[in-house]
Amino acid sequence: xxxxxxxxxxxxxxxxxxxxxxxxxxxxxxxxxxxxxxxxxxxxxxxxxxxxxxxxxxxxxxxxxxxxxxxxxxxxxxxxxxxxxxxxxxxxxxxxxxxxxxxxxxxxxxxxxxxxxxxxxxxxxxxxxxxxxxxxxxxxxxxxxxxxxxxxxxxxxxxxxxxxxxxxxxxxxxxxxxxxxxxxxxxxxxxxxxxxxxxxxxxxxxxxxxxxxxxxxxxxxxxxxxxxxxxxxxxxxxxxxxxxxxxxxxxxxxxxxxxxxxxxxxxxxxxxxxxxxxxxxxxxxxxxxxxxxxxxxxxxxxxxxxxxxxxxxxxxxxxxxxxxxxxxxxxxxxxxxxxxxxxxxxx
Amino acid sequence: xxxxxxxxxxxxxxxxxxxxxxxxxxxxxxxxxxxxxxxxxxxxxxxxxxxxxxxxxxxxxxxxxxxxxxxxxxxxxxxxxxxxxxxxxxxxxxxxxxxxxxxxxxxxxxxxxxxxxxxxxxxxxxxxxxxxxxxxxxxxxxxxxxxxxxxxxxxxxxxxxxxxxxxxxxxxxxxxxxxxxxxxxxxxxxxxxxxxxxxxxxxxxxxxxxxxxxxxxxxxxxxxxxxxxxxxxxxxxxxxxxxxxxxxxxxxxxxxxxxxxxxxxxxxxxxxxxxxxxxxxxxxxxxxxxxxxxxxxxxxxxxxxxxxxxxxxxxxxxxxxxxxxxxxxxxxxxxxxxxxxxxxxxx
DNA sequence: TTTGTCCATGTAACCGGTTACGTTGTGAAC
DNA sequence: GTTCACAACGTAACCGGTTACATGGACAAA
Numbered sequence: 001x002x003x004x005x006x007x008x009x010x011x012x013x014x015x016x017x018x019x020x021x022x023x024x025x026x027x028x029x030x031x032x033x034x035x036x037x038x039x040x041x042x043x044x045x046x047x048x049x050x051x052x053x054x055x056x057x058x059x060x061x062x063x064x065x066x067x068x069x070x071x072x073x074x075x076x077x078x079x080x081x082x083x084x085x086x087x088x089x090x091x092x093x094x095x096x097x098x099x100x101x102x103x104x105x106x107x108x109x110x111x112x113x114x115x116x117x118x119x120x121x122x123x124x125x126x127x128x129x130x131x132x133x134x135x136x137x138x139x140x141x142x143x144x145x146x147x148x149x150x151x152x153x154x155x156x157x158x159x160x161x162x163x164x165x166x167x168x169x170x171x172x173x174x175x176x177x178x179x180x181x182x183x184x185x186x187x188x189x190x191x192x193x194x195x196x197x198x199x200x201x202x203x204x205x206x207x208x209x210x211x212x213x214x215x216x217x218x219x220x221x222x223x224x225x226x227x228x229x230x231x232x233x234x235x236x237x238x239x240x241x242x243x244x245x246x247x248x249x250x251x252x253x254x255x256x257x258x259x260x261x262x263x264x265x266x267x268x269x270x271x272x273x274x275x276x277x278x279x280x281x282x283x284x285x286x287x288x289x290x291x292x293x294x295x296x297x298x299x300x301x302x303x304x305x306x307x308x309x310x311x312x313x314x315x316x317x318x319x320x321x322x323x324x325x326x327x328x329x330x331x332x333x334x335x336x337x338x339x340x341x342x343x344x345x346x347x
Numbered sequence: 348x349x350x351x352x353x354x355x356x357x358x359x360x361x362x363x364x365x366x367x368x369x370x371x372x373x374x375x376x377x378x379x380x381x382x383x384x385x386x387x388x389x390x391x392x393x394x395x396x397x398x399x400x401x402x403x404x405x406x407x408x409x410x411x412x413x414x415x416x417x418x419x420x421x422x423x424x425x426x427x428x429x430x431x432x433x434x435x436x437x438x439x440x441x442x443x444x445x446x447x448x449x450x451x452x453x454x455x456x457x458x459x460x461x462x463x464x465x466x467x468x469x470x471x472x473x474x475x476x477x478x479x480x481x482x483x484x485x486x487x488x489x490x491x492x493x494x495x496x497x498x499x500x501x502x503x504x505x506x507x508x509x510x511x512x513x514x515x516x517x518x519x520x521x522x523x524x525x526x527x528x529x530x531x532x533x534x535x536x537x538x539x540x541x542x543x544x545x546x547x548x549x550x551x552x553x554x555x556x557x558x559x560x561x562x563x564x565x566x567x568x569x570x571x572x573x574x575x576x577x578x579x580x581x582x583x584x585x586x587x588x589x590x591x592x593x594x595x596x597x598x599x600x601x602x603x604x605x606x607x608x609x610x611x612x613x614x615x616x617x618x619x620x621x622x623x624x625x626x627x628x629x630x631x632x633x634x635x636x637x638x639x640x641x642x643x644x645x646x647x648x649x650x651x652x653x654x655x656x657x658x659x660x661x662x663x664x665x666x667x668x669x670x671x672x673x674x675x676x677x678x679x680x681x682x683x684x685x686x687x688x689x690x691x692x693x694x
Numbered sequence: 695t696t697t698g699t700c701c702a703t704g705t706a707a708c709c710g711g712t713t714a715c716g717t718t719g720t721g722a723a724c
Numbered sequence: 725g726t727t728c729a730c731a732a733c734g735t736a737a738c739c740g741g742t743t744a745c746a747t748g749g750a751c752a753a754a
Contacts, residue, residue, distance in 0.1 A: 046459040051710035053397035075421035092441040398740035
């Protein structure tokens with residue numbers, strides 16, 4: 001591995017001049033700079049990032065800590081982040097907290113000293129704990145997490161309003177016995193969605209104790225709710241699942257029991273996973289622009305790293321869009337327009 | 348930020364002793380070690396990774412360079428890699444070559460000096476070019492890329508054999524006029540799958556010039572092929588699409604034209620994307636364990652980094668599994684068993 | 695007591711960049 | 725011709741760890 005001294009010797013200059021030439025400082029004559037660059041090319045020199053980060057006191061790297069995400073979410077968030085990071089010459093160091101709170105602390109600790117800033121998405125971690133894990137000196141932006149009392153910048157999806165809107169839409173279509181399939185108990189998204197549902201039911205339909213079935217975001221938990229519903233104990237004319245996965249499991253069970261969707265019961269989900277528009281009937285849902293979640297957060301982090309103050313934008317909230325499809329009677333046929341972007345080559 | 352000298356001062360020892368204590372060297376007495384550790388905790392000390400990598404000449408980081416992948420593939424590969432990397436205390440630095448060959452070179456160059464090894468998946472890059480980009484000193488394992496003449500270790504999916512097997516299955520079910528929808532021209536996976544199809548048609552059905560329609564792995568290109576086929580110019584009783592996405596687009600077009608699947612025409616795909624089993628009828632396809640692709644490659648890289656020689660395992664080939672479903676008459680109804688693992692919390 | 699061994703610990707020289715500061719040389723101003 | 729300003733470049737001191745080598749003390753063997 002060639003070092004800067006090698007380059008300097010090759011070009012017949014001092015290390016200082018070589019360094020200045022390489023970093024594009026102004027006080028280097030054109031011929032000297034050319035000589036240095038030639039040496040760089042000849043020796044195939046690449047500056048040692050560790051040595052650089054020692055003196056510059058920055059690493060040009062941001063840490064990204066995500067939980068175990070379902071396929072689409074993971075790749076879309078990364079894509080959004082990478083898009084912005086790439087433009088600014090930043091690198092992405094990946095960390096995964098595999099669900100557990102303990103792992104989160106470990107992942108964050110492992111990043112220290114390796115990154116200039118952090119993007120963290122801690123869906124299941126309590127705010128009090130989180131602030132203990134985070135390094136106050138390290139600029140951090142939270143993904144999909146309303147910091148609340150912590151005054152950390154974040155970008156989040158308005159789950160509450162999304163759920164409220166979806167419930168409102170179901171009621172507008174004539175549903176009265178709307179059942180909600182909830183997500184994991186300690187998941188913030190799930191809780192916010194449930195709150196939105198409950199509030200909408202109370203305010204719009206004046207129903208104060210709507211039926212809520214337990215779930216965990218998995219397809220199977222949706223199917224379980226479905227099996228329970230087809231027994232007919234619980235009056236129901238619409239189901240709002242806290243995410244699309246559960247809606248999928250639910251619909252399959254309803255179909256098996258001979259229930260018609262949306263005829264007997266309307267169904268709605270949340271997230272707009274790719275599968276949603278391919279179901280038959282297609283699934284009504286709330287669409288979230290996941291990549292924007294990532295890119296927005298990354299842009300915020302970059303601004304912090306540049307020393308800017310975020311002000312009001314330090315809390316950015318993305319509003320999901322209602323997509324009315326077949327399962328709420330919106331459209332009878334599977335969409336095939338290929339509206340979802342095709343993301344290039346695959347395996 | 349506390350440095351090692353701060354820790355040493357706090358603990359009343361020299362930097363050398365502090366360093367040894369922290370790194371668990373044997374020649375440090377228990378009380379001294381305890382004192383150092385106390386200081387570490389008190390000052391909240393984290394070793395500067397850059398400084399460390401300078402002397403140790405390693406970064407404990409591996410670079411992962413992937414193309415723009417479709418959601419599932421991306422996250423599953425990363426998951427597989429991360430699983431193994433995490434166990435060995437390795438970090439993952441992400442790089443993306445956004446399709447272009449030029450970006451690939453840039454991504455690889457950007458990694459130099461920051462990583463101990465590289466995992467690269469270059470589906471569209473020619474071998475000759477690739478070897479020029481790669482640093483011969485930097486241990487590299489290729490993902491899903493048969494290095495061929497280059498003697499680089501790799502782990503790949505046996506696209507050829509997979510396609511052969513699928514074609515064979517279609518023929519076994521009585522198909523004769525099998526049409527292939529190809530993937531992108533310069534994509535190796537696509538080319539191998541096409542070869543497998545052509546060879547199977549020649550050897551088994553003695554058909555030497557089977558019909559091949561162009562495609563680019565996108566749903567829309569599958570739909571286009573579908574529109575062409577329903578015009579009836581081309582005799583067809585089965586279609587083998589080079590990936591599931593195209594099969595999805597195709598099926599939608601066939602359905603719109605009133606063609607019955609598998610009655611009028613059987614359909615098969617490749618990849619087993621999550622959507623495949625949810626279609627109605629469900630899509631027959633070749634299943635690839637994407638996460639194993641990642642974990643296997645990472646394990647190979649770790650072995651190289653440990654100085655082991657790979658020998659015969661330096662070329663690992665994963666064979667895909669045939670999944671017969673509804674579109675080839677295998678099963679009439681959508682599967683709902685939730686066999687696909689649920690990957691934890693989502694947005 | 696002396697000598698030698700061994701172990702815990704300290705000193706200082708690295709690793710490979712960056713940059714403050716010093717040196718040199720040129721041209722302009724006097 | 726002298727002085728000064730300024731630009732180009734070199735020297736060396738950092739950054740924060742690691743580790744070869746040196747030191748010193750304890751203990752055993754002589």
